[in-house]
Amino acid sequence: MSTAPAPEPAPPVPAEVEPQRLHPLTPLFRGLGVALVVFFGILRDQITHPDFGFLGIAAGGVVVVGAGYGLGSWWFTRYRLTDDSLHIDTGLVMRRNRVLRYDRLQAVDVAQPLVPRIFGMAELRMDVAGGDKREGRLGYLRLPDAQALRARLLARAAGLHPDTPTAPERLLLAVPAGRILGATMSSSAVLGGLLAAVVYLAVTLKLGQPLAALAVVPWILGVVTPIVRNVTYLGQFELSASPDGLRIRRGLTSVEHQTLPPGRIQGLSIKQPLLWRTVGWFRVEVDVAGMSTKKKDGESAAVVVPVGTARDVATVTRHLFGTVDPFAVRRHPAPRQARWLRPIGARYCWWGLDDVVFVAAQGWLTRTISVVPHAKTQSVRAEQGPLQRLLGLADVIVDTPQGPVRAVAVHRDVAEAAAMVPAQVRRAHELAARATGDQWMRPAAPARPAGSAGPHADTGRRRGPSNSPQPPDIG
């Protein structure tokens, strides 16, 4: 019935079944860590009575054993790409074969820890649905090889020809290391620590105990070390948009990438501590389903804007939800009775909504604004304690999957709350029926011939919840 010309047959997909080895320098990075640990252990024993002969032999032995372990594990590690999965064989003593199916791949990223980065090497990290992040690691390859392998895996996962180049990225915002330093320095922990150090120094010098003042040095180190760690972890932070999702690049010395697939972002939390209000900085975190947002070095793994201006925040929300500005929604402030329960904070409690998202704000020491797409609402609740009952108030809570986002409209008038709950339920139902969830990998349009479409963007892959009408997919 179709009058369109029949598509040309796609070129045959090469069967890449020959096993490949990783780069020969890999043992240097793998064995090095173990060797150093052992060597320093021996060194610590010997530090009081150094026996250089023994140390020399020990050093030599450690190098040999470390190199042997590294070489052995490298020799026996191989990977190959079959039609539907990536096979990784590892193991020197205990052989292990790991199979990663393409259709379970959520994200593939290239990471460069410090030492391999100096040599131009990189590690491939794969995020598999329902798997531990540590399972999907392939290291080390030359950086261009790692990027090429990533492109092949992504193409396979999307059901496209393996030679399809990676989707182009569009830079949304960049956070220079200087701003991260400034933000970390202005955190209350750091300022408190420095203040205490200054006070201690002043007191000891006044009392004429200059030697005791030296104790301030490890204290300052204790304050400075987390700052340095934070800055090197976040480093030159960049957030880009691609059809694969939001891509985060972070790290000053070790470079890491992270991909947040579009359909999995459940909600957004915008925070502003007291001190940042003077400078106009915000921090944005997202809830990502299917990923553990465990803390690492004090930073959650789902931070999309560690320190940003209001314009950065608007860029992110516009990209994710199509909303222009969560600060600009029509606000419903808390009723006057709420001041009995929150004398200062009641002014900062409000809620608002537009076609796509529900917004709730609270907090005055740290202003928090939670943005939740209606389509991702899990359940809607209302709660009322005895004090609230006396004042005729109730809380309305829009639940999303576990994460930093908590969308609570605190201390609303009960009549208003009684209207809000069914309204939100209705909105959630309407929009959930329209959104398509996590089918971001499947092309919305029928697959085009491989020759014409270049980057992934052209195959019309969906980008998750958005305001534009979606083609009807599920009944």
Place this chain on the structure above:
Amino acid sequence: MTATSAEQLFVPGDVTWRPVESALAKLRRTVLAVVCAVVAVAGGVGMGVLLGPGWAAIPVAAALVAFGWGYVLIGRNQRSWRYAERAEDLLVSHGVMFRNIVVVPYGRMQYIDVQAGPLARMFDLAVIELHTATPDTDARIPGLRPADAARLRDRLAALGNAAASGL
């Protein structure tokens, strides 16, 4: 006006509500009675031995007061539990001092648990719990007959499948 608005919020009138079994109150009152008895006996004996027979009356009196007060509260709380199955979602409302209502769309239900501890089984009761992707969703209904709980679970599971939308 405020009282009826609160009622409208926590017990919307346009819905068919089902109560839970009064046996739930009996179960909880039994547990309360046992605990109060233990406290009364242990406290009474302890005080009587340490301070003198007259003092034994204090823990006994305290236990009696606690039992009386708890008796009334348990009754009120059990009567406040109610649930309703609508076309697309489930409502559960409970609480006297701390009131609570939760609306769970069927499509968001991840799994459903029916549980019954040994005491609950003695009173022929079970608890049904609905889980969504949010751990905070507190959609549990205690005090159902096991047959009713099983029927509700099967109905919810079927409705959940039909309405299933991705996360």
